[in-house]
Amino acid sequence: MIQRALIFSLFLLLPSMVQAQSKDGTAILEQVKEKFYTIKEYEANVKIKVDVDFVKIPVKQGLIWFMQPDKVKVKIPGFSLLPKRGMNFTPNQLLTGDYTAIFIREEKLGEYNTYVIKVIPSDETDDIILSTIWVDQKRMVIRKLETTTKSEGTISMAFQFGPVVKKFDLPDEIIFTFDLRKNELPLGLTGDFENTEPRDKKSKNSKGTVTISYLEYFVNQGRAIAQFKKNK
Amino acid sequence: MKPSIVNFTSELERETIIEVCDLHKSYKGFQAVKGISFKVFRGDVFGFLGPNGAGKSTTIRMMLDLIRPTSGTIKIFGKSVTENREGTLNKIGAIVEKPDLYGYLSVYDNLELLSKMSGKAAAKEKIMEILELVGLKDRAKSKIKTFSHGMKQRAGIAQALIHDPELIILDEPTTGLDPQGMVEIRDLILKLSRERHKTILLSSHILNEVEIVANRMVIINKGKVAVEGEVEKLLNTDDMKVTLEVNNINDALQLINNSEFATNYRDHAGNRIMLQMKKEQMASLNRKLIENNIDVIAMIPMRSLEEYFLNLT
């Protein structure tokens, strides 16, 4: 339930052994998908930081487990806000079944040269309408993902990697970005009668980000298997 | 029998316990007390008399520093209460108007609490002794709110005595009591004076009540002193107003005018004749009237001070 999109994102993040010389969108994504399946399971120590202008929540530390094909579990002590959009995605949603991957262009994203690929599911009943993926040309990892869904609007994710390419090139950080309506609750609920600051009526919307930092991975070591077995 | 002041032959030799000098009190233009002066000596049972609204309670409150005088001085034990609170109030026990105590506490608890406020908590035995003195020993643990008026009055006296004061000020202590209760309070006052040598200031609007127990008194009216002195001298029987009620006024008048009582005649109305005479003369007049077949329906003597006081009230 928790954020199957992590599977999707990780699926897309694995480095391809094959240099993407070809500008065939489908071929690039198939390579990335193949690499994804080399990760059977992992456990990761994570830090979750929420950055919304009207929300102040402490940085939380916890654990994330993943097991193929789409099992994800998050354990954060206390209360935490996890990005809803994007976390519910699975790579299977996007790359299983019929889809069309169209190479659009090459684009410089920050300091990285990327391929911009659009993915359109063939099934019109699919919740996903369109996805745009920026694939690092050199490292063959996903740097950015934007997906527009029928149910949850547009999801934007950015992926940060360490400078050194490891065996399982998993991201150090995923940054989720979204729009949300500003908090406007009646005084009766907050009891905030002493607040002298005038309410900012102009900016009703604000941008928010959730940054998940992956501090340490334990890949294919059986930790996630044990965790999911426990739940049975 | 009244307390006698046998050890003091003159005022100069007596210790002055209370000295009130030219006392005034005004409330927003209304003058409640207009220059009262008097003294109370050690051992006195001092009657402080006056009709309702004369200024008695106001004066007493000023003595106890409950009200500040507009002008004038009050010294108790030679010191001003305002300036020497600890030294004076510790020697005074008082009931001011109603004997109000804490209704939600028992009389025992009230006394214990108030004794602590006087500086030292009274021992249980002392409290019970005081309660026995005022006749409340059996109701020691009863809450004040369950007491009758008379019992509250006694409880009020008990709180005035709990710290063994030298001076006791009682403001109308018999108000609302039945005749039996009044007698008991009067006996208590006499006992305190005779046996425990307390100095007592007793305020009242009933002359008879004060006459029985007091040796000295002052009468105030409309904030001023009207009369002051020793009770015996003030209430002498040498000069009494006698109202004589007879069955045959004409015969009685004729008899009186033709007798040694002619100079005593003052006035007559209806069946009543008013005379001024000494107490001893009353018996002989009575005898004379009866010998001459005149029925004496009533012969009511009134001392001049009583008449004066009656006019005030």
Next chain:
Amino acid sequence: MIMITLVRIELYKIFSKPRTYIGFVAIAFLVPLIQVALYIDGETYIEFSLQNLKEAFEFQGNLLNGFLATYIILATLYVHIPFLIALVTGDLIAGEAASGTLKILLTRKADRTMIVVSKFIAGMIYTATLIFFMAIISLVLGLAIMGTGDLIVIKNTIYVFAENDVLWRLIAAFCFGLIAMWCVGALAFMFSAFSDNAIGPIILTMTVIISFIIISAIDLSIFRAVKPFMFTNYMGSWKLFFEDPVDYNKVILSAGVLIFHILGFLGISIYHFNRKDILT
């Protein structure tokens, strides 16, 4: 006559009166009621409060816990606690004047200032006892019914405090709330010094507090000008402990204003009582 004896006597009188226990009974009834209601329906309250966040976030963990219940109970400080405090402190002098016992107190050797101060201290002790009782019953019962967890505080900004970061804030808030209630008690006490009946001070105190709160809530320029001078404006500053970071300058300022008012009310009480003619 030492002060401690007088204070003990006053405390004895306060705790001998049935009306003193009204506050404790009210809290013992209200607090569990609020907690049970929250236990049953608290999720709805939280859902409604965070509805706009649900568009972008998924919530994990339990926000409905004893800490949240305690925070909500603290927020009711404005409403019923001032009345329960005025009920007792407003009666301290006026009640004795009405019942006639003031004169038997004042015909003892303790001077008027000592009597007033001892009554004041006793009133403040009663207030502290009531707030302490409220804190204990809120926390203990709340944690027993709903357990611990992170605390969410919803103002214009939504604050979430980690579980290990909550208890000290609640304790600090209760301590500040106590200062605020001392101010209420001191106000009622001052009115009591001017009155010969106990009802007047209670009604007057509540009228002042409610009027000031209403004036504070109405956002007009003329009211904004007087707002900084109204002590009620600072009574809610316990909420400052539920911000991150805590603005300690504001906390100190608010506490200072309240303490200034407390001392001022006491000073006026002493001044007036020393000059007052005791006519009852």
